[in-house]
Amino acid sequence: MATPQRLTDPEIQTALGELSGWSLQGNKLHRQFKFGNFNQAFGFMTRLALVAETLNHHPEWSNVYNRVTIDLTTHDAGGITELDVKFATKANSFAD
Numbered sequence: 835m836a837t838p839q840r841l842t843d844p845e846i847q848t849a850l851g852e853l854s855g856w857s858l859q860g861n862k863l864h865r866q867f868k869f870g871n872f873n874q875a876f877g878f879m880t881r882l883a884l885v886a887e888t889l890n891h892h893p894e895w896s897n898v899y900n901r902v903t904i905d906l907t908t909h910d911a912g913g914i915t916e917l918d919v920k921f922a923t924k925a926n927s928f929a930d
């Protein structure tokens with residue numbers, strides 16, 4: 835699959851307007867999710883891992899107990915693309 839184009843700054847701002855909880859941090863889409871316990875946090879990561887494989891688009895993320903921190907960028911494009919927005923949208927749909 836061809837690498838998508840980097841989004842422009844206005845396009846990123848528009849996407850952020852529709853992505854509740856996400857912000858721009860270090861030129862990446864960033865959000866921390868908090869769950870009731872580790873089981874819920876890890877279940878969320880497991881579901882999202884399957885999405886990552888399907889999209890061939892992989893997050894930078896970490897987990898501490900009930901928290902999952904995610905940073906999204908498209909390494910092949912050197913910035914944020916529609917794939918990052920798609921992944922963030924999916925993450926929100928699993929969590930909110």
Ligand SMILES: C[C@H](O)[C@H](O)[C@H]1CNC2=NC(N)=NC(=O)C2=N1
Pocket residue numbers: 890891892893907908909910911
């Ligand atoms: C070869 C492989 O398709 C690429 O390395 C994919 C894999 N997953 C990826 N994930 C992310 N976040 N960015 C990429 O550029 C990327 N590229």
